[in-house]
Amino acid sequence: MDDPIDQLRDAATGHLSAGRVQPAIAAYEALLRVTPGVPDDWFNLAYLQRENRDFQAALASYGRALALGATGPEEIHLNRAVILAENLRREDDAMAELARALALAPRFLPALVNLGNLHERRGERARAQERYEQALAVEPGHALALSRLANLRRFHSPDDVLIQRLRQALQVRGRHPSEHADLAYALGKALDDAGAYDDAFAAYLHANQAARFSHGRTPLRYDREAHERLVDALIRQSLQPAPPSVAGESAPPVFVCGMFRSGSTLLEQILGSHPDVTPGGEIDLLPALAREHLLPRLAQPDRPLPAELAEAMRHEYRSGIAARFPDATLLTDKRPDNFLFIGLLKQLFPTAKILHTRRAVLDNCLSVFFLHLGPAMAYSLDLADIAHWYRQYRRLMGHWQSLYGEDIHDVDYDALVADPRPQIGAALRHCGLGWNNACLDFHASKSSVATPSNWQVRQPLYQRSSGRWRNYERHLGALRDALAGLVDD
Known part of the structure; x- marks a missing residue:
């Protein structure tokens, strides 16, 4: 006979894999009443609670996962930061979570880029630039950091060094289409600033084509009917x-x-x-x-x-x-x-x-x-x-x-x-x-x-x-x- 705990875990993971949010939450809650000491179960419950828009509960469950010594704690702090910033509008608390993530992993790129984005929201241009540059020091061709850096200022010449960096980054083979899209939209913006309108339009065409293929194998399509x-x-x-x-x-x-x-x-x-x-x-x-x-x-x-x-x-x-x-x-x-x-x-x-x-x-x-x-x-x-x-x-x-x-x-x-x-x-x-x-x-x-x-x-x-x-x-x-x-x- 199967162990009852194994049955509970199988049911929880089955609902999670199938995207059945409400049954998965109920199954994980039942599992955690029996075995409350498994950090991955708290992590999965937190993810589901966030999907269910129960943001306070998700923060609490992520907190339990951290307290129990979950692996990859910097990712949990990042997830908490996203909830705090995007769903609860508590940006100071979100910044504190990202700081904790970077204290654990100073080269953690998602935390650096997200922190730069929060500084942008506040109009803190110099601090945002510092974070994006830190991300680029970790990964010089990081598409999102480079594109966000380009959005921080206006350009006056198509020969600007940052425009050349964007062009070079677009030539890198093996990039995901979403990265091509980020870089090409940023290049279009920069060339538009500089008055190079034909080149800007070409960049935007590239960006939209890349964006069409950036979310899975099936290209995005607008159904007019x-x-x-x-x-x-x-x-x-x-x-x-x-x-x-x-x-x-x-x-x-x-x-x-x-x-x-x-x-x-x-x-x-x-x-x-x-x-x-x-x-x-x-x-x-x-x-x-x-x-x-x-x-x-x-x-x-x-x-x-x-x-x-x-x-x-x-x-x-x-x-x-x-x-x-x-x-x-x-x-x-x-x-x-x-x-x-x-x-x-x-x-x-x-x-x-x-x-x-x-x-x-x-x-x-x-x-x-x-x-x-x-x-x-x-x-x-x-x-x-x-x-x-x-x-x-x-x-x-x-x-x-x-x-x-x-x-x-x-x-x-x-x-x-x-x-x-x-x-x-x-x-x-x-x-x-x-x-x-x-x-x-x-x-x-x-x-x-x-x-x-x-x-x-x-x-x-x-x-x-x-x-x-x-x-x-x-x-x-x-x-x-x-x-x-x-x-x-």
Whole structure:
């Protein structure tokens, strides 16, 4: 007869291997009640708890693994740091965990690069550069460290030494496509800074092609028909009766959304300079709730959201916000692609105010093509796909504005950078806030910024990104054709 402990462990590892998170958690908890002294079991439980978004429990389980002498403790400190920084917004604690990792393993590259990234978020350019250089001293061709180093500054000549380092790194054989992508996006940015636009566009083409093959054997593909069906279903679902709201409930955050690269980070940085506003950044709570509870229901869009489910979702959202921002009065939730779920957020929070950022169409689409957005956004890898996504975005936003127009305020990026005060004032009034001069000095804010626009929003307003598409006009014929009727030169 099999040993009962072996049976428990086999069940736990089986669920873990199969990706069955909830049964795996239950199995590991049962196993650890019997044999609480095995550090690898605590490590596996911590991983599962993180997947289940139970972040405090994951931190505690990683802590038990450390206390029991788990091998590779520097990796556990790194995992704890990621949870603290990304999921709980406790950046000081995350830095302390990374320092512990480096005390154990001074050449541990992931800790060096992550520490550099945290310094970047805080606007600490010199400290970030120091960490990336330390990583490159350990591994001179480290793709992510080299690409992050290039993003720390502007370039004035295509002959810059760092541009040559990027070119040389791209010639190294055997690199993973994700490394090629990191390096090529950074090279494109550097050449764009230097005014070498044709070479920059070639680099971005290389970057997007590499990114397409950087997440497994199957190349990333944007399914246009599937996305159209999603937009259709979101529209249908939003027309169902909304569940009742809870009387006397406190005001929800202000939601800032729109296309990626449409100025949402800039707007949040401006609003966050107001003394009554806490900038939340790209909070993942609404998309997570949508994936878990809304999207599975879209196959039967005639089913309204049950009141009990809506209340559970409201509670989960508010609990997540409270854990990350316990002292916030008015919070901004700036997740650009939350525009997909405006119907859901208005069903959960009927009084919610939305700031919708917009930008000149060609500039917006080109800027998306120049950004490494990740595997969930395969549309960003091809200009024609970006144009299709953009058309669907405009279709969906038109629907939301027909339903909730009074609660949605458009903020035009190009008007904002050209004449900021009236645009800022209108956005503040939409949020129920009065004017504060600090909003004009947003670039001096010490708030953390965790998006690719980090360094741009730490500068005074500039207009050089408006009309940027003209630098690439010779490459954009197909994009202009795909956007016919939407482009206003």
